[in-house]
Amino acid sequence: MLVFPNAKINIGLNIVEKRADGYHNIESCFYPVGWSDALEITLADEFSFRSDGIVIPGNSSDNLCTKAYQMIAADYALPAVKMHLLKSIPIGAGLGGGSADAAFVIKALNEQFDLKISFEKQLDYARRLGSDCAFFISNKPAYCxxxxxxxxxxxxxxxxxxxxxxxxxxxxxxxxxxxGIVPKRSEHDLHNVLKEPIENWKFKVKNDFEATLFPIYPLLGEIKEALYQQGALYAAMSGSGSTLFGIFELEKDLQKHFADYKVWQGPLD
Incomplete structure (x- = not known):
């Protein structure tokens, strides 16, 4: 089976409060985008995982794809498989690429071996792997x-x-x-603001990480401003960085403008 785990962006990211377990509560809109990895799962004599493309740090045994397989195999009589991941989505980039890979393993194993795992149970498995993973089970725009x-x-x-x-x-x-984050509630309700024309988002839809990271990494702010100069209706950093995105009314080719960086551009669904 061949699947294509896709990235996501954060449209707005408010860090609301710190939790007793050390994590933070957030408010955000996750939106899927077409930048994708490729993951092939085939039957094998013994389990194996390998990746090509962007180098993934750490051992293959620590990869979320491996952990997803092991988690499902602990509850179901799975045969051994060989996983081959072609990594294209940048790592540590605020795009949820690793989380997408793991979630797509859950969905692919469920379909390939007709496990009949309910949607809610797939969500539960994904939540065990990481905070972003569960989004990719439904993989559609959501308030998170x-x-x-x-x-x-x-x-x-x-x-x-x-x-x-x-x-x-x-x-x-x-x-x-x-x-550098001091948790606080946003003065604007994200649900309501995202109903407004996209041109209004620039003034109301914020990523809290920008205020602390842009002074440390001025390049991030420069890229965001360049996206606006190129005609973006809205531009922001995704997640905790370092990817910036711009949403445009019409197709835009900025590969040459950002020739020194990794660029993905395409339509939104």
Whole structure:
């Protein structure tokens, strides 16, 4: 079976409060985008995982894809499989690529071996692997809260608009990103603001990490401003960085403009 785990962006990211378990409660809108990895799962004599493309740090036994397989295999009589991941989505880039890979393993194993795992149980498995993972089970626009693993439907349709994602190759750890954050509630209700024309978002839809990370990494702010100069209706950093995105009314080719960085551009669904 061949699947294509896709990335997501955060449209707005409010860090609301720190939890007793050390995590943070957030408010955000997760929106799927077309930048994808490729994952092939085939029957084998023994389990194996390998990856090509962008180098994934650490051992294969620690990869979320491996952990997803082991978690399902502990509850179901799975045969051995060989997993081959072609990694294209940048790592530590605020795009949820690793989480998507793991969630797609859950969905692919369920389909390939007709396990009949309920949607809710798939969500439960995904939540065990990471806060972002559960989003990719439904993989549709959602208002996210708590640790980013609880969801409500949101009436947001950007179909027909185009997105440009720019990744300058900076790796920002979660610890570093949160170190300067003072949790607080936003003065604007994200649900309501996202119902307004997209041109209004620039003034009301914020990513809290930008205020602390842009002074440390001025390049991030420069890329965001360049996206606006190129005509973006809305631009922001995704997650805790370091990818910036711009949403445009019409198709935009900015590969040459951001020639020194990784760029993905395409339509939104």
């Amino acid at each position: 809260f708590q640790k980013g693993d609880e969801f409500e439907d949101i009436d947001l349709n950007l179909k027909g608009k185009c997105i440009v994602l720019v990744n300058p190759g900076l790796h920002i750890s979660t610890v570093e990103a949160y170190s």
